[in-house]
Amino acid sequence: MTMDDKLKPLRQQIDAIDTQILALLNQRARVAQEVGHVKAETNAPVFRPEREAQVLRSVAERNPGPMLSPDVQTVFREIMSACRALEKRVTVAYLGPAGTFSEQAVYQQFGQAVDGMPCASIDEVFRATEAGTADFGVVPIENSSEGVINRTLDLLLQTTMIISGEVSLAVNHSLMTRVGSMDGVRVICAHSQALAQCQLWLNQNHPGIERRAVASNAEAARMASEDPTVAAIASEIAGQKYNLQIVKAHVQDDPHNRTRFAVIGRLVTAASGKDQTSLVLSVPNKAGAVHNLLAPLAKHGVSMTRFESRPARMGKWEYYFYVDVEGHQMDSKVADALAELKDNAAFFKVLGSYPSSL
Amino acid sequence: MTMDDKLKPLRQQIDAIDTQILALLNQRARVAQEVGHVKAETNAPVFRPEREAQVLRSVAERNPGPMLSPDVQTVFREIMSACRALEKRVTVAYLGPAGTFSEQAVYQQFGQAVDGMPCASIDEVFRATEAGTADFGVVPIENSSEGVINRTLDLLLQTTMIISGEVSLAVNHSLMTRVGSMDGVRVICAHSQALAQCQLWLNQNHPGIERRAVASNAEAARMASEDPTVAAIASEIAGQKYNLQIVKAHVQDDPHNRTRFAVIGRLVTAASGKDQTSLVLSVPNKAGAVHNLLAPLAKHGVSMTRFESRPARMGKWEYYFYVDVEGHQMDSKVADALAELKDNAAFFKVLGSYPSSL
Known part of the structure; x- marks a missing residue:
């Protein structure tokens, strides 16, 4: 029996399962539409983060496998997003540009069936959300390379918006220089928090080079772009901005470094x-x-x-x-x-x- | 009857449907594991783009609604990704850094249950894929702001890798200056292709300002960063790189501007x-x-x-x-x-x- 002969009945089983899943997705979507009608009577919110969080926890807890629970959650996040879009497609303002971590944070919270609205500044995200142009805003609140995002904290103090969720995404630090090697480098610069996070790796790999704490990793990247004796530890995005080359990617000791975002809105x-x-x-x-x-x-x-x-x-x-x-x-x-x-x-x-x- | 009283039976229906979906996902995952065993006997590839494309087309064609077909496809892309990860988690090299459009292209092709490998250059994506460090590579092949990506075309000419898929993502052009207004601007610069794509909008909004074609949108952004009389049309990512402020976002005439990526591998x-x-x-x-x-x-x-x-x-x-x-x-x-x-x-x-x- 050839491989294709063996695979054929299995693929037929998968197709039959997919037909059932497709039917259930639409059955779920119809019930979601009814939910939408009930909510519309009282102007109740379409997005209920507590309900979605419960569903995601429940499917992970009840998941018998073999599908991995984080993957099951990804599937259900998209199912809920698609159903919610039938009630109303929510608009989410975020710190642009599109195609960055902030946009990924939007998808992580709302799934992909949303309208993203990239904004030029954190202030603008707050303004768009306060004005109702966007239903929600997603703003960085803390990242492991720069610590807290001061502007977000200042604006949270004044805003009438409420935090309705939190998203955390993995981020990585890289060691970078102008030419992509450590030849001639005399000092490694980064924010103190980032230096601390890469301490073990630096002790093992570059014990003899001076480390200097600077205001931010972006500032370190800027310095490295102007001085060949400086290496920077920063995100690859910061490195790209200053045309640095990567000496070594992912040098942080903890591979689970994260950036936190707050979801703000009226809800x-x-x-x-x-x-x-x-x-x-x-x-x-x-x-x-x-x-x-x-x-x-x-x-x-x-x-x-x-x-x-x-x-x-x-x-x-x-x-x-x-x-x-x-x-x-x-x-x-x-x-x-x-x-x-x-x-x-x-x-x-x-x-x-x-x-x-x- | 309160809203919560009305919603309760509907939520119970949804929970019952979710239980069935969860069971079917794992049933599908078990069959996928059997597929994996059959394939392992002959070392057959885990990722079959033609099969996944067929499934995505089929669910869209058979979709009775109300769930929208693109959303159904997003859900099934993640289901297939999660099942594939049980056969083998594929590693995909892409033009880094993480958190950019290239990473989104990876998810668009493979779903989220993959290991992404950000690379510093297009050359490195080819090398990682050729060396087998990555199972696949994702490289930009053409974008609507710069035209074809020359380096990718040159490398395709020489490589032993084969194109096994194509991804296209929406991109947007923005009009940007150093200060975020058009005061004092005498010339609008961009790649000729981008100028053409924004022609109607420019005719309506800035008919009197000279337009000048330059080598690339990134070059236009660099020029605008050095000269307050220059406005640039470019991606927001390029604008951010050169600290430009947005005068007006999404100025292209066709809202469906796209960037194309090629998926390369042995397959x-x-x-x-x-x-x-x-x-x-x-x-x-x-x-x-x-x-x-x-x-x-x-x-x-x-x-x-x-x-x-x-x-x-x-x-x-x-x-x-x-x-x-x-x-x-x-x-x-x-x-x-x-x-x-x-x-x-x-x-x-x-x-x-x-x-x-x-």
Whole structure:
């Protein structure tokens, strides 16, 4: 029996399965249309991140294999995106240009059946979302090469938009120079965070070369483009911008380096069962103030997963604290902790509760 | 009855459908594993572009709706990718960095369940594929802003790799300057092809400003970055590279501007029912030679969909002709035409037959 003879019945089985899947997809799409009609009566939102997060978790938990759970989730993300597009195709503003990580973050959250709207700046993403030109906005909030994105944090402080989701994408650092070799290089520049992330690799491979922390990886790339004795650690995109050549790709010690994006919009997201809540707080700058401020979290057993302090650019407080906690603001213990936090804080804003990224 | 009361039974229906889809996905995955075992006996290729193209066309043709056919195809692309990953996860080299259009082209062809390998140059993509480090390579072959990608054409001439697929992605042109306005701008620069593509828009919006064709859109962007009297038409990626601000996005007259990519590898692709074949030809440069060369195509009723002439950089022929024809090289009329073409030509190479892009 030839290979084709053996494959033929298997392919027929696959075709029969595909016919059933196709029928089910359209059956699902019809129910989604009914959901759309019900929602339209009360102007309820088409995109429900908590519901989609639940579906994605559920299919991964119930997945018997052999298909891998992340791949099952990719398929279901696209199924939900296609069904949602029948209710209404959502428009999502993001930091352009198209064809970059930000656009990938849009697809990661919404699937591919959306209208992406590339914007020239983070400010413009906020404006488009606030004006309603876009239903949602996707903005970088933190990346492992530059730390937090200050402009996003500043705008979150002022906006009336709410964070309704979070996306995290893998990113890589590369060692780059003008000519693609380390000949004549006397110093390796990068943001301190990036240098720290590549420490083991640098110790093993270039123990003798001085390392210098600079303002950002992009600045390191610019310096390397002007000086052949400088090597930069930066993203390949930054390297391309400054015409650098790669000496060695993926030099970070942790292969799972990630960039985080926030999804902003009008939408108040209900609890999905595994959520987090983002806050901004401020207190007058005196000894012990921060410690006292955060005491209600510990008291109510709420875990803090992220804490960033930023000097205030305006207003009367010296520092703003960006805090992520586990749980939804409607969970009773989180609600209790937030109520006490609010009493203690001079400034208190909940940026949003949303499903933890998968 | 509240909205949630109305939605509850619908969501239960969706959950029941999802359970069936999940079961079918894994049933399909198990059959795909059997396919993998059969193929392994003879070392047959895991990725069969003609088979995947047939499945994608078939589901679109049979799709009763309401789910839109392009969205159905996106879902099935991911299903096939996830099943293929169980046979073997293919590695695909592409022109990096990650997070760009080239990476999107990889996903467009292979779905997301692949290992992408970003390369620093088109040469490196060919090398990685030829060396077998990658199973396939994805290289840009033509874009609507710069025309053909010369380096890819040169390398296709020499490589032992075969074209096994084609991907086309939408791209947009934007009008950009240093400051984001047209104040003081005296000339709009771009590649002649891009100027032509934006002609109507320019006539309506900036009829009085001189247009100047330059070597490439990237060159136009560089010029605009150095001279406030110059505006550039280019991709937003080029604009970002040179720190330009967008005056107006998406100024091309045809909103369906596209960039084409070739998928290269060892794989000889069988006929899918809707295919095309890429060739390179050469003849001594004398009057009527090209017309005579191409006569067999007309004689056998084979349509030519693309014709590019390129001056030879090496070898004895003055020009190489890159020709795409409709049909697979195993189709009898194409085979007859190619046999005659080969007799007439001084140089003749079939780059590959592969499914026409969807």
